[in-house]
Amino acid sequence: MMMTGIGRLGLALAFSVLAMAPSASQSQEPRPEEARLRAEVKTLASPAFAGRSGEGGRKTAQHLVEAFRALKLEPLFDGQYTQPIPDNEPGRILGQNVGARIVGSDPKLRDEWIVLAAHFDHLGVREGRLYPGADDNASGVAMMLEVARAIAQSPEASKRSLMFIGFDLEEIGLYGSRYFVEHSPVPLKQISLFITADMIGRSLGGVCDPYVFVMGSEHAPGLRPWIDQAAKERPLKVGMLGTDLLVLDRSDYGPFRAREIPYLFFSTGENPTYHTPDDRPETLNYPKLEAISQVIHKLVLQAASAPTMPTWIQAPENTIGEVATVRDILRSLLENQEMFKIGVAQLYLLNNTVRTLDAIVERGSITSTERATMVNVARLVLITIL
Ligand SMILES: [Zn+2]
Known part of the structure; x- marks a missing residue:
């Protein structure tokens, strides 16, 4: 770049900085x-x-x-x-x-x-x-x-x-x-x-x-x-x-x-x-x-x-996202089975559960019986493995 251009470029930069000032300060909230x-x-x-x-x-x-x-x-x-x-x-x-x-x-x-x-x-x-x-x-x-x-x-x-x-x-x-x-x-x-x-x-x-x-x-x-x-x-x-x-x-x-x-x-x-x-x-x-x-x-x-707040509902409403999350957790444990010293019976249970949860996620809905089983396995894992 030629020396003579600097003055004008400097001015242009100064203007663009000024123009950006409001949004820059917003992002510094x-x-x-x-x-x-x-x-x-x-x-x-x-x-x-x-x-x-x-x-x-x-x-x-x-x-x-x-x-x-x-x-x-x-x-x-x-x-x-x-x-x-x-x-x-x-x-x-x-x-x-x-x-x-x-x-x-x-x-x-x-x-x-x-x-x-x-x-x-x-x-x-x-x-x-x-x-x-x-x-x-x-x-x-x-x-x-x-x-x-x-x-x-x-x-x-x-x-x-x-x-x-x-x-x-x-x-x-x-x-x-x-x-x-x-x-x-x-x-x-x-x-x-x-x-x-x-x-x-x-x-x-x-x-x-x-x-x-x-x-x-x-x-x-x-x-x-x-x-x-x-x-x-x-x-x-x-x-x-x-x-x-x-x-x-x-x-x-x-x-x-x-x-x-x-x-x-x-x-x-x-x-x-x-x-x-x-x-x-x-x-x-x-x-x-x-x-x-x-x-x-x-x-x-x-x-x-917010204009209004979400309110309490008595009967819990669970999501299919929850099933995917539990499956991901169990899969992470399986990937680290040596570290967690997972035994043969637990291994069988975890593998089976991951397969079942995969199918449920694929289907896009879970029955209350299926969820009860998932909750039991998750609790068992929390108590016995982690
Ligand atoms: Zn504590």
Whole structure:
């Protein structure tokens, strides 16, 4: 290129940059970021937080209070960020939930609440060994804080009201979330949607890499197009599963489900480091954690301003997509059968089930008997293989 051309080219570039400015700033709409998620997981899993139990639990609660305060979010509980959970013994405190809120901008919709929660407690230090709980559930807490930050820093106002909550004492039996639903700062019928995430930084069995699982849409199928939309063009497979594939209430969605509040439970599933001292920050897949956090962020934004909310249906409505997801999981286990030490009888069952599920997916519909069998096999696999 000739020297004399530079002046004009420079001017043209300057104009095109100006012309692009509005769309460039739109694409920089705040959203969950990998580097921040990574830093938060590292902090929460560090020895300073002592596995987030006892003194470490109190320290984590304080850390969340400071995070909410720094974002200038309002306290959720009567002017306080913390909700103490009393022991049976009078005057003694077992732990504390931590919550913040954004009151909606729409005079009609602001009485409807969207809740985003993650449990922050873990197993502490046992026999001198730190349980860092990076996946369980520093990953979920980091997501919750990043979604809260992105929304707090967005110029776009939310029409509905939002709550961000860190639940305590999940590991000892969902104490924090149980206490919350019995002492909610708003009437429970005003909670339109509860979203929680527990362990979203790895993959089921360490072998189902692209998958994040979402449970709960079977009771509010109207949420499914929102999930699909939020997950579009992300490096993820979102597998929507019926909650009954899990044997017990495995996380804080339990008390909300019992009260028929529409809920979504995100998890990448158990992996070999589950509840061991090896659940460390360096074992997490941060691009995946970012992608999941961005899906949940989108979903919260959608719920925050949609004209109407999907409602609870009593009889679960499952999809054929669920069958394909279960088949993919079983196939991944079969591909790694030596690692999981799958025995001859289990091998026979798994191969048979995969073949049956293939035929069902092909057919495009599943009978209730077939689904009951699939659920039994899936539960058996969760208990005996993973
Ligand atoms: Zn756990």
